[in-house]
Amino acid sequence: xxxxxxxxxxxxxxxxxxxxxxxxxxxxxxxxxxxxxxxxxxxxxxxxxxxxxxxxxxxxxxxxxxxxxxxxxxxxxxxxxxxxxxxxxxxxxxxxxxxxxxxxxxxxxxxxxxxxxxxxxxxxxxxxxxxxxxxxxxxxxxxxxxxxxxxxxxx
Numbered sequence: 001x002x003x004x005x006x007x008x009x010x011x012x013x014x015x016x017x018x019x020x021x022x023x024x025x026x027x028x029x030x031x032x033x034x035x036x037x038x039x040x041x042x043x044x045x046x047x048x049x050x051x052x053x054x055x056x057x058x059x060x061x062x063x064x065x066x067x068x069x070x071x072x073x074x075x076x077x078x079x080x081x082x083x084x085x086x087x088x089x090x091x092x093x094x095x096x097x098x099x100x101x102x103x104x105x106x107x108x109x110x111x112x113x114x115x116x117x118x119x120x121x122x123x124x125x126x127x128x129x130x131x132x133x134x135x136x137x138x139x140x141x142x143x144x145x146x147x148x149x150x151x152x153x154x155x
Contacts, residue, residue: 002129003095003105008137011145015137018125022099022132029099029127030064033134037125041065044125044134045118047101049090049110052079057093059112059146061103061126066115066154076113076151102129103146112148114139119150 008015020036022029030046037044041064048060048068058077060068074082087098095107103112103126118124118139126142128135143150 002102002133003107004102004127004129004135005105007105007145008135008141013137013141013145015135015141016123017128018134018136020132020134027099029131033125033127033132034064037134039125042117043121043123045115047103047127049085049094049101050082051085051089052077052082054081057085057089057108057110059103059106059110059148060153061112061114061118061142061146061148062154063115063117066117069153069155072151072155073113073153076153077111096127096129097131100127100129100131100133102127102135103142103148104135105129109147112146113153114143114146114148114150115154116150116152117154118142 026032
């Protein structure tokens with residue numbers, strides 16, 4: 001069990017767990033998950049932690065098939081600048097290791113933006129909080145569980 005799965009259980013959200021053997025040599029975690037689970041890259045979403053104006057951490061949930069547009073993300077956050085957060089800061093804030101960061105069940109609840117392409121699907125996949133573990137759920141349930149909003153933040 002991970003905090004992500006526990007949070008879904010506690011909220012009585014419908015979800016499905018998908019597990020695969022994680023190759024420790026793989027650094028393209030999302031690509032590996034999509035290939036091993038035979039899921040479209042556009043339906044599997046990665047969780048990125050962004051430092052906003054050098055002070056606030058925020059979450060961006062974008063498809064593995066795309067990249068986060070940091071300029072657009074900054075506009076959405078009404079910020080002057082954004083950048084990827086430091087690995088140690090990410091792990092300390094979320095309670096998860098890189099490659100297994102879930103938008104769900106983080107130690108500290110962060111403002112979350114989900115790319116609006118998630119709404120094209122009945123269900124999407126996000127990390128369940130550990131490398132080799134994904135959770136499939138509706139984008140609307142992910143949004144409600146993370147108090148997120150939708151914007152087009154990927155390119």
